[in-house]
Amino acid sequence: MSNTSNASNNPPEGLATRAIHFGYNPQDEHGALTPPLHLTSTYAFETAEAGGEIFAGEREGFVYSRVGNPTTDLLERRIANLEGAEAALATSSGMGAITALFWTYLESGDEIITDLTLYGCTFALFSHGFSRFGIKVTHIDMTDPANLESAINDKTKFVYFETPANPNMRIVDIAAISRIAHASGAQVIVDNTYATPIITRPIELGADFVVHSATKYLGGHGDLLAGIVVGRLEQMIEVRTIGIKDMTGAVISPFNSMLILRGLKTLELRMERHSANAMEIAQMLAAHTAVDWVNYPGLESFTQHDLATRQMSMFGGIIAFEVKGGFDAGNRVMYALNMITRAVSLGDAETLIQHPASMTHITYTEEERAAHGISEGLVRISAGLENVDDILAALQRALTQA
Numbered sequence: 110m111s112n113t114s115n116a117s118n119n120p121p122e123g124l125a126t127r128a129i130h131f132g133y134n135p136q137d138e139h140g141a142l143t144p145p146l147h148l149t150s151t152y153a154f155e156t157a158e159a160g161g162e163i164f165a166g167e168r169e170g171f172v173y174s175r176v177g178n179p180t181t182d183l184l185e186r187r188i189a190n191l192e193g194a195e196a197a198l199a200t201s202s203g204m205g206a207i208t209a210l211f212w213t214y215l216e217s218g219d220e221i222i223t224d225l226t227l228y229g230c231t232f233a234l235f236s237h238g239f240s241r242f243g244i245k246v247t248h249i250d251m252t253d254p255a256n257l258e259s260a261i262n263d264k265t266k267f268v269y270f271e272t273p274a275n276p277n278m279r280i281v282d283i284a285a286i287s288r289i290a291h292a293s294g295a296q297v298i299v300d301n302t303y304a305t306p307i308i309t310r311p312i313e314l315g316a317d318f319v320v321h322s323a324t325k326y327l328g329g330h331g332d333l334l335a336g337i338v339v340g341r342l343e344q345m346i347e348v349r350t351i352g353i354k355d356m357t358g359a360v361i362s363p364f365n366s367m368l369i370l371r372g373l374k375t376l377e378l379r380m381e382r383h384s385a386n387a388m389e390i391a392q393m394l395a396a397h398t399a400v401d402w403v404n405y406p407g408l409e410s411f412t413q414h415d416l417a418t419r420q421m422s423m424f425g426g427i428i429a430f431e432v433k434g435g436f437d438a439g440n441r442v443m444y445a446l447n448m449i450t451r452a453v454s455l456g457d458a459e460t461l462i463q464h465p466a467s468m469t470h471i472t473y474t475e476e477e478r479a480a481h482g483i484s485e486g487l488v489r490i491s492a493g494l495e496n497v498d499d500i501l502a503a504l505q506r507a508l509t510q511a
């Protein structure tokens with residue numbers, strides 16, 4: 110039985126094993142195979158002194174579920190373990206994770222350097238939210254780390270990027286960017302939603318923080334919203350007490366923590382299937398005469414295929430492509446589809462298709478999308494877990510019809 114740590118003389122366990130067992134011993138919970146769901150807002154102190162000591166941080170224990178909950182605590186320890194990090198913090202959504210982290214540390218006058226391409230709501234937070242508080246955000250093309258070297262200065266507090274980026278699949282070299290950022294005293298935050306710790310572990314490559322929308326692959330079943338922040342223990346305590354407890358209140362429900370713990374048990378299995386299905390879809394699209402271009406890190410034709418091969422153990426489940434004829438043709442394909450669901454979000458069992466320019470990335474103006482590498486005709490597919498022949502047949506029918 111694998112519990113909180115590996116005995117030093119055992120080889121390290123694999124990711125799937127840890128995603129199923131890490132941090133839980135059924136004998137601590139009446140032999141229950143599945144960790145219990147602790148639906149409680151508050152916790153009884155055995156004595157007034159004990160309560161005071163827990164509050165003062167002199168004794169371990171739970172106080173109030175805005176600060177900690179046993180079901181959520183297991184989730185946090187398990188994710189930290191999978192990411193190779195000291196600690197993690199679960200939140201009510203991916204945006205809750207991102208805002209809780211930033212509001213813990215940002216002060217007016219600080220600067221953030223970020224990649225050109227970001228998830229739509231992160232872009233809105235940076236462009237329309239932080240600008241009201243005297244925080245400067247600079248977008249650079251981070252696919253070339255030399256651009257960071259020229260942009261970074263002593264006010265740069267954070268370097269922030271997604272890899273692969275939502276929605277166009279740009280890859281950023283985590284180790285190279287981290288070296289440059291650290292040399293000028295900035296900290297690196299990686300949004301690892303697309304890759305998950307099964308595919309890429311940014312902390313091991315030098316990043317300081319990882320954020321996730323656990324709504325996507327970690328939950329994996331389209332039935333919850335949640336987020337995760339990962340990093341050093343001391344900083345996770347700060348994000349918990351400042352970012353979550355006081356500044357955002359973006360607390361995860363213990364029920365959602367339980368659902369994510371359930372999702373984690375099949376995370377490796379699912380990522381293998383998502384990746385295998387996405388590869389076949391990408392290859393089919395790349396060979397199709399109606400398709401203009403396809404971005405999928407696993408294709409040899411992908412401009413950053415070498416970096417993807419070094420940084421990713423699989424290529425993930427998301428594909429960006431454009432149909433010849435741009436936006437109108439892409440829309441016709443989307444509306445000719447059956448079986449494949451027209452929906453935003455990603456990482457679910459169902460194959461999902463959406464059009465960023467009119468949906469997830471409508472937070473950019475058309476000019477901003479052009480400047481940030483998101484073409485108007487780009488269509489995003491999140492490859493599901495269905496039998497790949499059925500996905501391919503549905504797509505081929507739609508491409509022929511449209």
Ligand SMILES: *Cc1c(COP(=O)(O)O)cnc(C)c1O
Pocket residue numbers: 202203204205228230231271275300302303321322323324325334335336
């Ligand atoms: C969905 C998403 C988010 C936001 O997460 P929510 O759980 O929807 O708040 C952040 N980053 C990326 C890359 C995403 O795909």
